[in-house]
Amino acid sequence: MTKARKSRPGDGTLVIIGGHEDHDGDRLILKEVAGLIPDGRLVLATIASDEPEGYLEKYRNTFGELGVNDVSELYVRDRPDASNEEHIRLLDDIRAVFFSGGDQLRITSQIGGSAIGDRIMAIYRDGGLIAGTSAGASMMSETMLVKGSSSSSFRTGDVRMAPGLGLLPNVIIDQHFAERGRIGRLIGAVSQNPRELGIGIDEDTAIVVQNEEFRVIGSGGVYLVDASGVTHSDVADAETSTTASVHDLKLHVLSAGDRFDLRTRRPIAEARSKEHS
């Protein structure tokens, strides 16, 4: 039982968005988020941004049109703010939090291991909704990609990682995935420890995680990079400037409607056909 708890820190729902979710067209993703808010109240956490001006208005407009009229903002300028009673009180009775984009390291360095960080985890553990886009997606994973060249093959030593908030254990999440050509850096990251599954999420695309399964929504693709069957990898030996070699990676590309089991690391075939019928 302890083990099951460990691999599933929350009974709630995560919506992990690859950035640039649509605000003007069909708004598939934000519509889904709106439908998952338990009580019509949402806190927009703009912590990832240095200059969060304008975010609240933008999300308030879109969510308002989707029937969610109680949207308030949580901003943390520096670390003491994250233990400040007034800030913590913003999360009282809140059951849904949406993290907007910016720098994932701002989120974790400001609220990781703080009272606010604990509250976020508690909301998720108690069945609430935590959604995040771009930096707000990256920070959900146990280990978080911080930096690393996009649009080039992985050079050992070129990927910087840091601990994420750990809402979703055993995975490394990357966002803006196809758009920024990030397959190389995600392969580099998971090859360093294949215990973690790589999840690359395209823009205007999201995974909705419940009970250690997820389904894909939105217009793009989701890439699963599984290095657990790798037969050769030189990430530990090679010079840091050398392109890495990794043999026998498994790759799945999923799109809207597809489901995936995070325990078995397998796409769920039946659910998909059911969805189509």
Place this chain on the structure above:
Amino acid sequence: MTKARKSRPGDGTLVIIGGHEDHDGDRLILKEVAGLIPDGRLVLATIASDEPEGYLEKYRNTFGELGVNDVSELYVRDRPDASNEEHIRLLDDIRAVFFSGGDQLRITSQIGGSAIGDRIMAIYRDGGLIAGTSAGASMMSETMLVKGSSSSSFRTGDVRMAPGLGLLPNVIIDQHFAERGRIGRLIGAVSQNPRELGIGIDEDTAIVVQNEEFRVIGSGGVYLVDASGVTHSDVADAETSTTASVHDLKLHVLSAGDRFDLRTRRPIAEARSKEHS
């Protein structure tokens, strides 16, 4: 025997370059090409380009510095040129041809099924060297990628393919691979017929093909996408504007020194360690 011949149309060497090979620094790739020219004579085929001015000078300079002093140009402005005696004579006794970049469809539409096309194949069949960069790399494969969005996930119907010159059968080659975020389109291409192995080559990186094996040279990575074990793919069913789903692709990332067996579709482990010793 007929089958073996079919899967190996030539006894020569192919150097297939992902574009932007270095001309000023260590020139690893062009040095390799220079060393493979059997008799010090090279024909530069600038056919892929609409405006080939300057190419001959550039390659003559670099190859001259590498000890290859007899570099002449083959250009074909339109299709009749490809059967023109004067043009064909340029290839008399030539045992090495280098295709520069541009548009792969220019190469195949001008010389595919022509006397010059036949001569190129004969040079390769008889043990000569055919090298090509960028468009000159793409055209080597049996089926050639012509168009398809880079830096986005594959949408069914978004990839245009055409017959290549077929120097390397059973593969689809893509170039500028990590740099232009092309994993999505290569997955899309090979998923349409997993008989063909996808080979994505980074810039300043090449594969040197001999006897149905290749080794990697240069500074970047080479991606092998093998769809033969795919358990689910909707490329035949989905709407052309829909992102495709493909489960259980196999992916290898290779780098300088790695070898790969095209018959078994496996990296060659021993050769690599030998190379390192």
